[in-house]
Amino acid sequence: MRAHAAPETSVHSTSHRASQGRWGYLLISPMMIGFSIFFLIALGASFVLSFTRWDLLNPPVFNGLSNYRKIFTDSTFGVALFNTFAIAIPHVILRISIALGLAVALNSKIAFRTFYRVVFFLPVLTMPVATATIWKWIFDPKYGPLNGVLAQAGIAGPSWLFNQGTAIFAVVIVLLWSGIGYDLIIFLAGLQAIPRDYYEASALDGASGWQQFRDITVPLLTPTTFFLSVIAVIGSLQVFDLVYVMTRVDTSNRLPTLVYYIYERGFEAGQMGYAISVAWVLLILILGFTFLQFRLQRRWVHYQ
Amino acid sequence: MNRRTPGWYVSRILLHAFLMTLAVIFMFPFVWSLLTSLKTMPELFKPMPSGSIAQVVEYMIPLHWRWENYQQVFDTVPFGTFYINTVLVTVARTIGGVFIASLAAFAFAQLQFKGRDLIFFILLAGLMVPDQVLIVPRYILMREFGWLDTYQALIVPLLFSAFGAFLLRQFFLGIPKDFFEAAAIEGANPFRIYWDIYMPLARPALSAFGFLMFLSSWNEFLWALTITNSTEMRVLSVGIALFEGQYNTNTAVMLAAANLATIPLIVLFMFFQKQLVEGIALTGVKG
Numbered sequence: 001m002r003a004h005a006a007p008e009t010s011v012h013s014t015s016h017r018a019s020q021g022r023w024g025y026l027l028i029s030p031m032m033i034g035f036s037i038f039f040l041i042a043l044g045a046s047f048v049l050s051f052t053r054w055d056l057l058n059p060p061v062f063n064g065l066s067n068y069r070k071i072f073t074d075s076t077f078g079v080a081l082f083n084t085f086a087i088a089i090p091h092v093i094l095r096i097s098i099a100l101g102l103a104v105a106l107n108s109k110i111a112f113r114t115f116y117r118v119v120f121f122l123p124v125l126t127m128p129v130a131t132a133t134i135w136k137w138i139f140d141p142k143y144g145p146l147n148g149v150l151a152q153a154g155i156a157g158p159s160w161l162f163n164q165g166t167a168i169f170a171v172v173i174v175l176l177w178s179g180i181g182y183d184l185i186i187f188l189a190g191l192q193a194i195p196r197d198y199y200e201a202s203a204l205d206g207a208s209g210w211q212q213f214r215d216i217t218v219p220l221l222t223p224t225t226f227f228l229s230v231i232a233v234i235g236s237l238q239v240f241d242l243v244y245v246m247t248r249v250d251t252s253n254r255l256p257t258l259v260y261y262i263y264e265r266g267f268e269a270g271q272m273g274y275a276i277s278v279a280w281v282l283l284i285l286i287l288g289f290t291f292l293q294f295r296l297q298r299r300w301v302h303y304q
Numbered sequence: 305m306n307r308r309t310p311g312w313y314v315s316r317i318l319l320h321a322f323l324m325t326l327a328v329i330f331m332f333p334f335v336w337s338l339l340t341s342l343k344t345m346p347e348l349f350k351p352m353p354s355g356s357i358a359q360v361v362e363y364m365i366p367l368h369w370r371w372e373n374y375q376q377v378f379d380t381v382p383f384g385t386f387y388i389n390t391v392l393v394t395v396a397r398t399i400g401g402v403f404i405a406s407l408a409a410f411a412f413a414q415l416q417f418k419g420r421d422l423i424f425f426i427l428l429a430g431l432m433v434p435d436q437v438l439i440v441p442r443y444i445l446m447r448e449f450g451w452l453d454t455y456q457a458l459i460v461p462l463l464f465s466a467f468g469a470f471l472l473r474q475f476f477l478g479i480p481k482d483f484f485e486a487a488a489i490e491g492a493n494p495f496r497i498y499w500d501i502y503m504p505l506a507r508p509a510l511s512a513f514g515f516l517m518f519l520s521s522w523n524e525f526l527w528a529l530t531i532t533n534s535t536e537m538r539v540l541s542v543g544i545a546l547f548e549g550q551y552n553t554n555t556a557v558m559l560a561a562a563n564l565a566t567i568p569l570i571v572l573f574m575f576f577q578k579q580l581v582e583g584i585a586l587t588g589v590k591g
Contacts, residue, residue, distance in 0.1 A: 016488075017416065023494040024417030031408035032423065034464035039430050042441035049440065102326075105319060112320075119327045119578065122334065125569040127523040129541040130562035133548055134337040135554055145336055145364070148352025152360070178328065182584070189585030238434055241525040245545050259526070262436050267530060272440055279437040286434055 004177045041063030050277040055270040067277035077278065080261040086168045087257065088236035095232055096225060099180050104217060117188075121181035128178070132245035135174045136161065139246075161247050167255045171243060175236070183228050189218070190224030222301040228291070233289050237282065258282050341373055341559035342366045348555050363496075369531075372561045380557060383564070385536055386543035393458045393539060394521040400459070401470075402514045405468030406506065410498045412469065413476035414484050424473070427466045435526065457531045458539070462521065468513050475509035476502060489572055512583020515576070522569060540565045 050067060071077050102120065106113055123131065136146050139160035147157030160170045198216050205217070240259040247255040256264070258278065266275030288294035318549045340348070343366045377383045411417075412424050442461050451457040479502060487497045503510070525541040532538055538546070544561050547553060573580060 006357060019419040020415050020494065024411045024415035024420065027411035027415070027494065027498070028408045028423065030404045031427070031464055031469060034404065034460075035427060035466065037445070038461045038464060039433075039438065039466075042432065042438040042445070044444075045441035045444070046437050102323075103432055105323065108548075110323075112323075116323055117581070119330050121573075121581070122570060125519065125573055126566045127541055127544075127562075129523075129525060129545045129548075130565045131333075133544060133558055133562040134333045136548075137340070137559065138333060138336065143349060143351060143555075145332075145352060148360070151352065152354050158552070177333070185581055185585050227488055234434075238436065241541070241545070244525075259436050261362065263526070265529075267442060276437070276440050279434070279439075282434060283437045287432060290432060300575065 015067055017262075022048065022096045024062060030251050046276055046279070049273055050280050054273040054275040056272050057270075060273060063273070067274050068281075070274065071278060071281060077261065078204050080256045080258050083164070083168065083255055084237060084239065084257045087171050087175070087239055088233065091179075091236045092229060092232045094172070095176055095179050095183060096228055098176065099183035099228075100218075100221070100225070101183050101186055103182070103191055104213060106184070106189045107188060117184070123178040124181040126178060128241040129173060129245050131178050135170070135177075135244050139170050140147070162254060164255065167247055171239070171246065171255065174242060174246070175239070178233075178242075179232070183232075187224055189223065190221050194220045219302050226297050226301045230290060230293050234286055237286055273298065336364065337559045337563055338340050339364050341367060341556050341563055342369045342371065343556050344368055344370050345375075345554060345556070370556070373554075373556045374564070377561045377564060378558045381543060381547050381561075382535055383543065386538055387583075389455075389458075389521060389537065389562075390540040392476060393455065394518055396455075396459045397521045398514055398518045400463045401465050401468060401517050402510060404463055404501065404537060405465050405513070406472050406510065407498065408469045409472035409476055410502055411494075413473045414479075414481070414502070415494060416499075423470075428470060430466045431470070439526065439530060442527075446531060451536050453532050453537050455537075458537070462524070462527065465513075465517065468517065470511055471513050472506065475506055479505055497582070508579065508583055511576070511579060513571075515580050516584065518572075519569065525531045 049060060051062060051064060053059035054061045101182050102116075106116055110116075138146050141147055141157065141159040141162070142158075144157075145158070148155040160164045160166045167218075194217065198220070199212055202212055202216060236261050240263070243255055243260055244253070244263075245259050247253055253260055253264070259282070260277050262279050262282070265271045265278065347367055350363070352363055408427075412420060446452050446457045446461070449456075451460075483501055483505075484497055487501055488494075492500070523541060524539075525545070528539045528542045529545070532542065545559075546567060547561065548558055
């Protein structure tokens with residue numbers, strides 16, 4: 001296209017290019033100044049501080065690798081790590097499969113499509129703290145509607161948020177409720193991108209609805225599924241506000257997760273250096289899982 | 305698809321039955337929370353009767369609609385202050401964040417300058433790092449600036465969205481370069497071109513990113529919890545969480561507060577439903 005433009009207009013002159021360069025730096029400067037201060041400097045400081053003992057009031061004291069060594073023997077860290085994964089694994093798997101199923105159902109010319117789409121999306125808009133407040137009472141052992149309904153069926157419901165096992169179950173349910181709508185919208189967009197002729201051709205070959213789902217929909221949606229699973233894994237490793245409100249009573253938490261533990265060690269127990277080193281373990285976990293997912297994508301993601 | 309056999313009708317009815325059941329389950333927490341927020345204290349602590357569905361429905365509906373619970377939210381805690389703070393901080397972060405990200409995105413997509421791609425790559429790498437790693441140094445920076453417990457601290461560190469720069473750059477890349485060159489020949493400087501030509505064209509992407517930024521900012525919790533400590537500086541999310549942590553809180557009032565925090569976003573969404581769903585889908589596909 002540029003070949004058709006008049007040769008050597010002022011746009012291509014050297015002085016113009018230099019001025020374009022200056023404008024480039026000028027326009028990115030607000031972003032890059034902010035990024036340098038609140039990201040690059042913060043990241044460097046965080047790395048250094050993870051090797052110190054520090055209570056925020058006195059100057060930090062360098063203590064080598066001992067924070068990281070301590071992590072391996074810290075049983076509360078182990079519990080937080082266990083809880084985080086016990087929440088993350090069922091959450092990611094169920095969220096993606098339910099959202100995919102719903103998206104396929106809602107992608108057909110079905111009545112009330114918009115209604116369903118809006119209903120499933122509304123929880124996405126709800127503030128996690130508000131979500132947690134509402135669900136905390138739904139799970140209330142005595143006055144909550146869930147155990148009320150179970151009692152109708154003659155089942156004595158458990159004290160959901162008071163035991164580790166049932167609390168994990170409850171948190172996964174709430175995460176699904178608040179996250180499925182987002183994945184649904186993205187899956188629907190992915191489905192729109194699959195050419196209709198694929199289905200028409202396979203219908204002529206006599207393929208059933210299930211065969212079409214298995215042989216066309218699922219493989220062609222794999223890039224979307226991949227994107228959503230990367231996001232879901234990163235998000236579930238960082239669960240915090242929901243758990244903070246649902247399971248915390250005064251100063252103790254019945255279901256500590258990694259981010260809760262970072263917050264609690266640093267800002268409540270005054271062990272900043274240690275809290276930061278736990279955050280670095282979280283960063284390494286996130287990088288590791290993201291890297292692993294990118295490596296594995298070659299085996300199952302089909303790009304058109 | 306259009307084979308209207310009896311089997312087709314049966315499968316459609318089953319599908320609707322399933323979707324409706326799920327829709328009821330999804331709506332239940334909202335309905336329950338709205339109804340319960342209007343109950344009186346004694347009604348709250350009445351266990352659900354076992355018996356017919358009619359009895360359960362009757363139990364869920366408040367005997368006396370106690371609208372005063374909503375008034376009480378504002379009497380018990382400075383909820384009005386939390387509200388004003390949240391609106392102020394969210395609007396500032398959204399407008400500032402969209403402006404800063406779109407400026408950078410435009411430069412990365414349309415201007416030639418040395419190191420452009422390397423700088424962009426470093427910015428992108430930043431997306432992988434969770435905020436929890438950065439929260440402590442940011443807190444210290446705020447302390448050094450003397451910004452603890454201020455609006456600046458709530459707003460400034462969260463203005464720089466690498467995600468936004470990435471998303472909007474993708475959009476700006478799709479706009480033909482001819483637009484830029486034609487305007488440049490006329491003597492417009494790059495800022496004018498960005499503002500007069502590219503920004504109007506980018507409206508769908510800008511509103512989608514703006515809405516996502518508004519949503520995440522309205523709901524943000526960890527940073528606001530860390531950086532503020534006076535009641536006057538708290539935002540809704542933190543205000544509700546701390547209010548909730550107290551034993552003696554009236555559940556109905558608590559739920560009223562949760563509803564009040566959620567309603568503005570739902571209203572906003574209802575107004576822009578179509579554009580937003582499309583915009584969010586766009587962010588996912590390009591993501």
